[in-house]
Amino acid sequence: MSQLETINPATEEPIQSYDVQSWDEVKSSIERCQSAFEDWRLNSHEERGEVLKAIAAKFREKKENLAQLMTREVGKLLRDSRDEVELCAAICEWTAENGPKELADDEREYPDGRKGVVTYSPIGVVYGIQPWNFPAYQVVRYSIASLMAGNGVLLKHAENCTGSGLAIKDIYEEAGLPEDLFTVLLVDHDTSNKVIEHDLVRGVTLTGSDGAGRAIGELAAQNIKKTVLELGSNDAYMVLEDADVAHAAKTCIQGRLYNNGQTCINAKRFIVTEAVYDEFMEHFVSGMEAIKLGDPTSDDSDMGPMARKDLRETLQKQVDQSVERGAKIRCGGEMREGTGYYYPATVLEDVAPGQPAYDDELFGPVASVIRAKDDEDAIRLANDSRYGLGGGIFTKDLEKAKRIASQHFDTGMVFINGFGLANPNMPFGGVKNSGYGREHGGSGMREFVNEKSIFVNDA
Incomplete structure (x- = not known):
């Protein structure tokens, strides 16, 4: 079985190796995530927010360990790694506080007296393909918004920060997130493509190069999957x-x-x-x-x-x-x-x-x-x-x-x-070859929802 390997870029020494999962293992993970989503989606926004607040506290509790790990895996300054963990905690807190308002039902009334309600319902399992440069923030940016909306989340992290991705899963679950609702997949590119094609995967988000965005966007479009692409830039x-x-x-x-x-x-x-x-x-x-x-x-x-x-x-x-x-x-x-x-x-x-x-x-x-x-x-x-x-x-x-x-x-x-x-309160995203869709703010929470119109007539 092939392996994923992490290497310390400051010393060039190997850190750890991880077995790549088989397709059968991945399919089982997707099904378990779907099952966890079926329960999570029924929780109120406020109930989800309480879990997110607990995740924020757990990030701060584990800050030093996670920061040290990120610096070992990708070489970022340790002080910047610590700041990154603090940013992750702030995103969790902002989302928990503002999510119920941003995702609340929108009641409307028409001139003839009829009423309508627009609800923002979760769509299911969202798959995130994330890069290495911010091993924690990139994951939190999409996953916390999706979890607040009521979705399940899959993560394919960059190989060189595999350990950070698994550490974040532990933080989420230690804080009280239901098991399997956030799942890390240890997969190669071919298996990742099969994840996108899986019927239970309803949305795909990628942060990466514009070349990767074209490939992932095309495959997702062929399978009629909603996407958010945050790609490269030359600011x-x-x-x-x-x-x-x-x-x-x-x-x-x-x-x-x-x-x-x-x-x-x-x-x-x-x-x-x-x-x-x-x-x-x-x-x-x-x-x-x-x-x-x-x-x-x-x-x-x-x-x-x-x-x-x-x-x-x-x-x-x-x-x-x-x-x-x-x-x-x-x-x-x-x-x-x-x-x-x-x-x-x-x-x-x-x-x-x-x-x-x-x-x-x-x-x-x-x-x-x-x-x-x-x-x-x-x-x-x-x-x-x-x-x-x-x-x-x-x-x-x-x-x-x-x-x-x-x-x-x-x-x-x-x-x-x-x-x-x-x-956390400002939309993040670009135009042209830098991609489409937005993360952060209310915009980020509403990317992977079903904006559902309900028309109400008196009996």
């Missing part, structure tokens, strides 16, 4: 002519390097107007050069290793191809020697169409800087991407920034004079 952060340049540069460094530069909504392209370009680059390059690579468990480290060997190799290839096609390296740009999948903070300029640094997502600590003629040109360049997840605007004119964000920036999220990741 643009615009530094306009009236920006506070020092603040913009500092924030852009944080936005590019958070989570070792491996976040779908990281700042990735930096579009800087001609008027402030040189000043920005002075601050930006010096700040990136000062970043200290090191042991992710050490408080002295600014950045840990990339999560896998192949990811670092792909990033280096993208940098090399971009340089071959005209980009210039201002700092970094080469893998360091020694143990661990470390890659330095890197700045590329003279980035232009036809280069991976312009066209594609660079999933690692590499910043692509693009010079704009003026603010109008910056907006054009920001939208010149097949992606549309997030982005940022730096300017002292907040009204102008809000106008650009709402009317001109073709993304699902926009950050003004700052960098952000996610907030």
Whole structure:
């Protein structure tokens, strides 16, 4: 039987191996999840919320153990792993508090006196295919919303954080979630496709690359399954002519390097107007050069290793191809020697169409800087991407920034004079090749429900 293996990216040492499940084992897991759902769906929103509150408390109780495990498996800074667990707890609490209101029946009355009710009924078993970069948050983001709605949940986690996925299952069940309602599947891609095709699976959500989104979206569509796709991005952060340049540069460094530069909504392209370009680059390059690579468990480290060997190799290839096609390296740009999948903070300029640094997502600590003629040109360049997840605007004119964000920036999220990741009460998702559907907020809880119309006439 084949196995899944986790490897510490800081030491390159194996952590643990897990047996891949047979199809018969997987089918049994799906059936047990369906059975657990049949009972769970009858609980009130308030009853489900009490379990979610208990899960939040259990996350905090287990925070250190889970944070240490995530850092071992994917190399993220330990302090960021701790923050991630706190975010998971906050999502559980927000969902528990707001779920009953967001999912409440919507009563309507018609001019002729008839009445109607719109209910948000759970649909059944929801299958989530999740990546490694936020081993806990990615799971919580979709599963807690689905559980609040009354659904059952299946998880296929990334191989390199298998242990984190199983630890989350334990946390859920120790907090009182019914057994089998949240189930971790240890499967390969072929078996995963069969899960999507299974009659009891009613919804599919994927966080991953746009290539994976096309494949999963097509298969789900062939089987008429509802999907939410949160895919890659190449988020643009615009530094306009009236920006506070020092603040913009500092924030852009944080936005590019958070989570070792491996976040779908990281700042990735930096579009800087001609008027402030040189000043920005002075601050930006010096700040990136000062970043200290090191042991992710050490408080002295600014950045840990990339999560896998192949990811670092792909990033280096993208940098090399971009340089071959005209980009210039201002700092970094080469893998360091020694143990661990470390890659330095890197700045590329003279980035232009036809280069991976312009066209594609660079999933690692590499910043692509693009010079704009003026603010109008910056907006054009920001939208010149097949992606549309997030982005940022730096300017002292907040009204102008809000106008650009709402009317001109073709993304699902926009950050003004700052960098952000996610907030439980704000919808999270993108447009274009960054996918469709929303997570978080009331939107996330209503993605996998049956919006059912009930028409009521007097007897």
